[in-house]
Amino acid sequence: MQQSIIITGGAGFIGSHVVRLFVNKYPDYKIINVDKLTYAGNLANLKDIEDKPNYKFVKADICDFDTIYKLMQDEHVTGVIHLAAESHVDRSIKDPFTFARTNVLGTLSMLQAAKLYWEALPEKYEGKRFYHISTDEVYGALEIEHPEILFTEQTKYNPHSPYSASKAGSDHFVRAFHDTYGMPTIVTNCSNNYGPYQFPEKLIPLFINNIRHRKPLPVYGKGENVRDWLYVEDHARAIDIIFHKGKVAETYNIGGFNEWKNIDIIKVVIKTVDRLLGRKEGEDLDLITFVTDRAGHDMRYAIDSRKLQRELGWEPSLQFEEGIEKTVRWYLDNQAWLDNITSGEYEKYYESMYANR
Numbered sequence: 001m002q003q004s005i006i007i008t009g010g011a012g013f014i015g016s017h018v019v020r021l022f023v024n025k026y027p028d029y030k031i032i033n034v035d036k037l038t039y040a041g042n043l044a045n046l047k048d049i050e051d052k053p054n055y056k057f058v059k060a061d062i063c064d065f066d067t068i069y070k071l072m073q074d075e076h077v078t079g080v081i082h083l084a085a086e087s088h089v090d091r092s093i094k095d096p097f098t099f100a101r102t103n104v105l106g107t108l109s110m111l112q113a114a115k116l117y118w119e120a121l122p123e124k125y126e127g128k129r130f131y132h133i134s135t136d137e138v139y140g141a142l143e144i145e146h147p148e149i150l151f152t153e154q155t156k157y158n159p160h161s162p163y164s165a166s167k168a169g170s171d172h173f174v175r176a177f178h179d180t181y182g183m184p185t186i187v188t189n190c191s192n193n194y195g196p197y198q199f200p201e202k203l204i205p206l207f208i209n210n211i212r213h214r215k216p217l218p219v220y221g222k223g224e225n226v227r228d229w230l231y232v233e234d235h236a237r238a239i240d241i242i243f244h245k246g247k248v249a250e251t252y253n254i255g256g257f258n259e260w261k262n263i264d265i266i267k268v269v270i271k272t273v274d275r276l277l278g279r280k281e282g283e284d285l286d287l288i289t290f291v292t293d294r295a296g297h298d299m300r301y302a303i304d305s306r307k308l309q310r311e312l313g314w315e316p317s318l319q320f321e322e323g324i325e326k327t328v329r330w331y332l333d334n335q336a337w338l339d340n341i342t343s344g345e346y347e348k349y350y351e352s353m354y355a356n357r
């Protein structure tokens with residue numbers, strides 16, 4: 001079936017991988033990337049597909065209800081894959097309002113625009129889908145002492161950061177639109193992603209860039225927090241499968257069964273960068289600098305994604321060692337992409353974030 005799909009946040013990290021996958025895999029679909037191009041949005045992430053006939057970019061704020069509603073009408077939108085969000089926990093601690101606005105009100109604006117547009121059609125919600133991309137952080141934190149306990153789709157929401165609280169709020173609105181209006185919604189909660197095109201404020205690209213320039217690596221607390229890492233293209237593949245085959249009103253957890261203590265992953269990254277730059281492996285370990293912990297720092301995230309594997313046949317394709325090697329290689333080969341982002345305003349922001357640590 002031909003589809004006209006709005007992908008929000010398509011100029012960001014995960015969104016750009018989803019846009020690329022859909023544009024290349026579904027030449028009959030029209031893919032409309034709606035992005036405000038905040039500091040995190042970068043059209044350079046989509047250079048390779050920007051001229052494809054089934055791709056269109058629209059610069060817009062998801063909070064701008066009138067623009068979104070008109071776009072749905074003009075483009076006869078049949079599906080929404082909603083990724084646009086403020087996504088960095090440290091920024092949410094400094095500026096929670098922006099997170100509430102974009103993540104909660106922006107999601108509500110997308111839902112309401114889709115509702116009004118779809119309900120006015122003769123076939124209404126038939127053949128439509130509103131797919132909301134969320135995070136495992138809404139479930140709160142797990143204990144290191146109980147490695148057998150993972151987040152399942154039944155885990156109670158218990159967000160701790162302004163970021164995860166705002167994502168939880170958006171998830172609740174999405175489910176409320178199904179329960180109240182019958183909108184065909186799906187929510188997925190994914191673990192930490194890594195891979196090409198991630199903004200270098202997040203752990204892995206930030207540290208790769210710092211190692212390259214021999215800058216200190218600010219490790220929060222003792223580096224003992226645990227995250228469950230998934231290669232971004234595996235997430236994009238899951239989104240494709242779930243958009244097409246997932247059951248309406250369901251939640252699916254997405255994760256790679258790949259838990260790492262921060263300090264251990266940091267050592268792997270250092271050794272990989274050193275090796276690929278022709279330095280002595282491990283010679284940059286002394287860049288590790290323990291700094292004041294993040295406020296409210298969640299100790300452990302770990303996703304149980306067996307439902308998705310069992311019901312829809314998805315599983316991660318890459319071994320972690322292979323994924324990290326690919327990722328480090330990509331950032332080292334794309335230094336111009338990094339330099340472009342890390343110059344100017346971002347440099348000032350980064351300096352101010354770490355000035356008092």
Ligand code: NAD
Nearest residue numbers: 009011012013014036037038040041061062084085192193
């Ligand atoms: P990102 O910060 O790299 O990209 C976000 C994109 O949204 C940017 O292109 C930005 O310009 C756009 N955007 C922000 N505010 C907007 C607005 N008001 N209107 C329109 N566009 C706007 O984020 P990401 O890491 O790619 O995350 C994408 C989604 O996946 C988010 O919803 C995030 O919560 C979720 N998620 C991320 C991870 C992860 O590890 N990165 C894990 C699980 C879930």
Ligand code: TYD
Nearest residue numbers: 089192201202203204218219220225227262
């Ligand atoms: P991050 O990439 O910000 O993702 P999230 O907070 O959403 O999990 O951080 C991953 C982990 O790395 C997290 O436990 C915080 C830690 N971290 C550092 O120790 N130093 C840093 O400079 C950053 C950005 C993160």
